[in-house]
Amino acid sequence: MNIIVCTKAVPGFIKNPYVPDTQDRVNYDAGSIVINESDDYALEAGVKLAKKTGGKATVITAGSLSSQKVLQTGLGKDADRAIRVDTDAYDPARISKALAEAIKGQEFDLVVTGVESSDSMAAQVGVSIAEHLGLPFAYAVLEMEAGEADNTVRITKELGFGKKQIEEIELPAVVCFQTGTEPPSFVPVRKMMMAQRKPLKTLSIGDLKMEDYAASVKILEIFTPTDLSVAEMIDGTPAEQAAVVMQKIKEVI
């Protein structure tokens, strides 16, 4: 199975966020750049299944130059190829269109993504890619393997509140991977350095020749949700805080 894994570079934490005049993104200073959590699980599972079935794994990301780091992580985890779509857009609608267009140009049987990115928090790009490509999809997947029937993938997905479903899906398909109990591996420094020397393919938005690439939203303002908080905050030393909060607890039980 040839497998394409969508991985997003996300900030570990952010400082000084603001909306630029273009109103199509939030700019910020990133504390660090990391691979999005569920994408790390997607990457691990995607590369493993590609190798097991004698296929190739490709990692793809849509992002600015600094997002290359997640592609190197992918190569460090033995992906065969890496592609970056050069854009710094936020818009999940645009990102999914661009990724779908880039994926169309590749040979693949399966596309694997994460469930939700920690910065956009949209849970939208994976399924949108599937629909742009006209492919069947599964969301919140915990496990996958080659299906019993030819040319299928067998997945276990969450339906919520402990319920799970096992499905066999015809290939090509898109699978959105969830975090799970098998921790993703750590790439040793030596392998990471080797990965940094491997070639990366870059596609510009222009290369993708999309007819319609309009923004789906206009960002008006950003604010901190706790501005809306009604919680009574308890100040003081830990001992003082503990005394107050234990008193509050005593009043209830």
Added chain:
Amino acid sequence: MNGNILVLCEHKNAELDNITLELMGKGRAMADVWGTRLAVLVIGSDIEPVVDTLKTSGVDVVLAAQDPALKDYSAELYTTVTAKAVTEFKPTLVLMGYTYLGMEVGPAVAVRLGGTMVTNCTDLNAVDDKLIVTRNMFGGTLQARMELAGAPPYLVSVEKGLLPRPELPSKDAAVESIAIDLAGENLHSKIVDILSAISGKIDITKAKVLVSIGRGVGGPEKIQPFRDLAAALGGEISCSRPVADMGWLPVAHQVGISASTVTPDIYIACGISGASQHVTAMRDSGTIIAINKDPKAPIFRVADYGIVGDVLEVIPAMIAEAAKQ
């Protein structure tokens, strides 16, 4: 802006999920201002009781998609049915929960119909001629107000538990069936099995007090004080998803949309950021206490009492205090 509004219904054992009641309240208010119709789409195999309830629940139209093939949830079939309903009823606005259903079916329908979707919203309103949403970003530490700029239909998914659930004046709703030839559908996926429910030695849904730990606790070796506090308060220990994923606690302890919903008298969230998938399942607890070192953590938004601080310092202090009392 005007046009009809459609709510995607979630129901279980003939009962409406709260998210549906919340969206119906919002949809009713907007449709009244616009002078348009509000519909609810119900999908399933035995949906008569739900349709009956909805007939007098303040909506104008109930769209019923009933078929034995819709007994078990299938992303593929539910997407086809929802897209058909949207094509027939022609809503400007489609409302759904930021739930498993909304996350999977929503984006698919939006792309299929060339509409515009914004997910994970905490509120939405029509302002002048524009649809404005507020949504979560950056782990919930920020929220953004956005205007929908693309083409209709507009699809908006909303976090559960935030919108009010007003008592709507009863209306005599028309019931229209969404007819689909599911036998003729060329399916690309097949359900092999459905696995049910979490089993474990403990049942956190019965606990009166929950001391709940998140990734911020730092590691499995740091859990004992949290157990001690739970014991001192006659409660149990529970956790967020990463804690169960990493195996620090069994999944039977997990709170959230993929595990259990809890409503203890006291919920103490320790080093839990407050992601919607967690908060949805504990928001109806009696008294919520949040301890987090980040003053911007969204968990403080649902808390009654908040402590900005290091849980590894605050919890031992609470145990010491409990011993004193």
